[in-house]
Amino acid sequence: MDVYSTPDLPPLITFDRVDKRYGSRSVLSQLSFSVARSQFVLLTGPSGAGKSTVLRLVAALEQPSSGSITVAGEALGRLKPRMLPLLRRSMGIILQDLMLLDDRSVLHNVALPCVAAGNAWREALARAATALQRVGLDEVAGRAYPRELSGGEQQRAALARALVNHPALLLVDEPTAHLDPIAAAQVVHLLEQFVVAGVTVVMASHGESVAMPARTRVIALEAAQVVA
Amino acid sequence: MSAVTTRWFALKRAAALIGGQPGGFLLNVTLVGMALAVPLFLAIIAYTVAPWTNRIQAGPELNVFVALGTSSNDVEQMRLKLATVEGVVDVRVIARDQAFAELSRRSGLASGATPRANPLPDVVVARFAATISPAAVERIAASVRAWSGVDSVRLDIEWFRRAGAIAKAVGMVLAVVGGLTLVLIALVLVAAVRVQAESRREETAVLQLAGARTSFIVRPYAYAGAMTLGLGAALALAIAAGGTMIVERRVAALAATFGQDFRVAMPPAWLPAAIVLSAATLGLAAAAIAARAAVAGARDSK
Numbered sequence: 001m002d003v004y005s006t007p008d009l010p011p012l013i014t015f016d017r018v019d020k021r022y023g024s025r026s027v028l029s030q031l032s033f034s035v036a037r038s039q040f041v042l043l044t045g046p047s048g049a050g051k052s053t054v055l056r057l058v059a060a061l062e063q064p065s066s067g068s069i070t071v072a073g074e075a076l077g078r079l080k081p082r083m084l085p086l087l088r089r090s091m092g093i094i095l096q097d098l099m100l101l102d103d104r105s106v107l108h109n110v111a112l113p114c115v116a117a118g119n120a121w122r123e124a125l126a127r128a129a130t131a132l133q134r135v136g137l138d139e140v141a142g143r144a145y146p147r148e149l150s151g152g153e154q155q156r157a158a159l160a161r162a163l164v165n166h167p168a169l170l171l172v173d174e175p176t177a178h179l180d181p182i183a184a185a186q187v188v189h190l191l192e193q194f195v196v197a198g199v200t201v202v203m204a205s206h207g208e209s210v211a212m213p214a215r216t217r218v219i220a221l222e223a224a225q226v227v228a
Numbered sequence: 229m230s231a232v233t234t235r236w237f238a239l240k241r242a243a244a245l246i247g248g249q250p251g252g253f254l255l256n257v258t259l260v261g262m263a264l265a266v267p268l269f270l271a272i273i274a275y276t277v278a279p280w281t282n283r284i285q286a287g288p289e290l291n292v293f294v295a296l297g298t299s300s301n302d303v304e305q306m307r308l309k310l311a312t313v314e315g316v317v318d319v320r321v322i323a324r325d326q327a328f329a330e331l332s333r334r335s336g337l338a339s340g341a342t343p344r345a346n347p348l349p350d351v352v353v354a355r356f357a358a359t360i361s362p363a364a365v366e367r368i369a370a371s372v373r374a375w376s377g378v379d380s381v382r383l384d385i386e387w388f389r390r391a392g393a394i395a396k397a398v399g400m401v402l403a404v405v406g407g408l409t410l411v412l413i414a415l416v417l418v419a420a421v422r423v424q425a426e427s428r429r430e431e432t433a434v435l436q437l438a439g440a441r442t443s444f445i446v447r448p449y450a451y452a453g454a455m456t457l458g459l460g461a462a463l464a465l466a467i468a469a470g471g472t473m474i475v476e477r478r479v480a481a482l483a484a485t486f487g488q489d490f491r492v493a494m495p496p497a498w499l500p501a502a503i504v505l506s507a508a509t510l511g512l513a514a515a516a517i518a519a520r521a522a523v524a525g526a527r528d529s530k
Contacts, residue, residue, distance in 0.1 A: 059437070082441075089439035099434050103248070113438030120233050121240075165438070 010073060012037045012169060012200050013058055018067035020053055027053050031067070033219055035202060037168070040195045040213055043204040045221035051204035052096065054221070055171045058202065059093050060084055072168065089117045092162025092170040092199075096177070098154055100146035100161075107132065107142035110161045117165050124164075131160040135190055152183030159190060163199075170194060172203045185211060234444070242451035245424065253456065256420055260413050260460025264507070265467035267406035272472045273479075274402065275495055287317065287356040288365050288388040292372055294350040295379040302377050303350045309375075310352060313368055315360040322351040349379055362389045410510065417456060417511060418518040421449050425522030432523055446519040453515020458508030465500050 011034035020028040027050045035041050043051045056062045057069055060076050069076045072090060079087065100109050107128050114124035132142050135156040146154055155175055162170055172191065176184035191201045192213040212218075246253045292310070294303055303321060311319045328346040356365055362385050369383045425432070435445050476491070483489065 061437075085439040085441050087439070088437060091439075093437045095437075099430050099437075101431055101434065112434060113440075115237055116435050116438045116440030116444055118234070121237055161434075161438075 009037055011035055011070075012039075012072060013202070014068075014070040015054075015057075016068045016070075018057065018069060019065045020050065020057065020062070021065045028057075028064075028221075031221075035200060035217075037200055038195060038198050039200050040192060040216045041200070041202045042212055042216050042218045043202060043221060044206065044218055047206055049221040051206070051221055052173050055093075055095075055173050055202065055204055058169075059091060059171055060087060089113075089165055090168050092159075092165070092167040094158045094162050094170075094172045094175060096173045098146075098158040100154060100157055102145060102147055105143055105145060106137070106149065106157045109146060109157065110142075110164050113161060114164045127164050128160070131164040132157070134163065135160045136186075150183075152179050152186065155179060155183070155187055156190070159187070163194065168198075168200060170199050170201045172201065174205055175203060176205065188212060235447070238444075238447035239451055241448035242455065245448055245452045246455065249424070252420070253452075256417070256456050257459045257463060259416065260457055260507075261463030261467060263409050263413055264461055264464030265471070267402065267409050268464050268503070269468035269471045270402055270405070272468050272495065273475070287358040287360060288362070288383065288385045290354040290356070290365070290369055290372065291382040291384075292352040292354065293379045293382070294352065295377050296349055298350065298377045300350075303352065306375065306377060307352050310354045310372070313354070313372075315356050315364060315368070316354045317357050318355040320353050322353060324348045324350045327351065362392065413457065413460070414510060414514045417453055417514045420456075421453055421515045421518035422522050424452075425449055425519045426525070436523075442520060442523055445523050446516050449519035450512045450516035453518075454508040454512040456515075457511025458504050460511075461504045461507030462500075465503060469494065 013035040015031050015033050018028055018031040019026065020031075027048075031050075031054070043054055045051055053062070057064055057076075058071055060071075060079065063077070071087065074083075074087060076087075100106070101112075107125065110131055111121070111124040111128035114127050115121055119127070129139070129142060132138075137153060137156050137160065141149060141153060141157070146157065149157060159172075159175075162172075170191070175187050175191070179187065188211070191203060195201050195213070290310075292306065294306065300323075303323075307319050307321050310316060324346055327348045331348065356368075365383065365385055365388075369381050372378060373381045432445055472494075480489075480491070
């Protein structure tokens with residue numbers, strides 16, 4: 001356990017001696033850490049250090065080779081498959097590939113998780129519009145198709161889609177990788193605002209020069225282990 | 229969101245899937261329609277012809293030759309007894325005097341020649357229903373042979389046996405053609421849905437990340453599959469009905485040679501509705517299976 005854990009609430013994420021291997025290649029080795037609620041966590045390290053793998057393990061997109069992972073009190077190894085959708089609804093996940101669907105407008109892209117979570121389409125559209133406002137995209141951008149947006153706007157649209165179900169945890173993989181410094185700073189600022197609003201943000205980044213919020217907790221991965 | 233709202237959303241997504249590839253959808257419906265039209269056309273013909281053939285088709289006949297010297301009262305008793313046998317639809321007596329007179333008339337012995345003693349026996353002729361099995365007729369014949377007053381029994385059943393075998397073979401061919409067509413259609417649909425679902429992998433991945441249940445992801449594909457096969461079946465019925473109308477005149481001419489009036493009798497309204505509904509259900513199930521497999525594949529490869 002680490003100093004960031006708040007004494008009154010259990011950690012939101014706990015990794016306990018987690019190994020992850022792909023064949024004979026070890027990506028994570030005996031990884032242990034925990035993340036408290038409403039933290040801004042930066043997972044950093046060189047390419048191949050296992051940052052994306054950590055996010056995918058938290059989202060239960062992959063299973064650890066050994067060790068245990070607990071998210072919001074649920075031990076993922078013991079989670080029944082039918083409960084997985086419910087767990088994912090409590091998270092917002094943005095992978096490196098933003099996966100914005102080109103056959104529909106940005107607004108409809110953002111509304112999709114809301115419908116998948118069981119809301120009526122009209123309500124989903126209203127919540128999607130609100131989410132777009134939160135990330136600074138207006139109605140015009142909402143009506144546009146993803147390919148018509150800039151890289152920074154696409155990243156914001158993906159953020160809005162991840163936030164539309166009001167998740168407690170936001171997992172973001174390399175959100176600033178392909179953005180100019182101004183757009184990157186705007187995205188980080190947005191993420192900081194979500195933390196202030198009570199969302200836990202875990203962001204993977206290979207360490208480009210983006211100014212991070214003052215209270216950011218940094219978990220540095222290197223050679224399959226936590227080094228800081 | 230209620231189950232109705234979820235399904236309404238899935239229906240709209242299914243319409244969007246179809247709208248996204250209208251050419252492919254129409255091609256699939258046409259393919260299904262044409263493939264199903266063949267067995268349906270044959271089935272409609274069989275349905276139409278069945279009552280007509282039942283009218284003209286005679287069942288096997290059992291000729292019971294009565295021993296000479298049996299009284300006409302006993303012959304009548306024999307007729308009544310035969311009429312009560314299960315499967316017998318008609319019994320008539322050819323009296324020996326009547327048969328002799330007919331024979332004499334045909335052979336030219338009636339005029340001039342000295343009348344000879346009548347050597348012919350009374351004959352009781354029992355006609356069976358066309359639906360009776362040859363084995364049952366043979367059992368009845370064996371039993372009648374042992375009756376008192378019966379001299380001999382003649383049963384001409386080979387033609388009936390052959391007709392039954394032909395009818396069975398035709399029914400089997402129809403069933404095989406129909407079954408194979410259904411399997412073929414289901415396989416074509418499964419392949420089409422898999423390709424469609426594979427091409428929408430990104431949407432599947434987004435939905436899975438968002439916590440959508442597999443049923444939510446699969447449902448639009450299943451509805452689209454139901455629409456494909458349902459509309460295909462409706463098209464097939466239309467093609468089959470049209471084809472039946474076209475051949476009606478020729479069949480009517482054939483019927484006239486049997487002295488019968490023939491008109492196409494379309495099945496009752498519930499039957500086409502049931503066929504469309506069954507096809508839609510098959511489409512729903514096949515497409516759901518295919519989409520589930522594609523979704524599982526997407527999950528495994530993510």
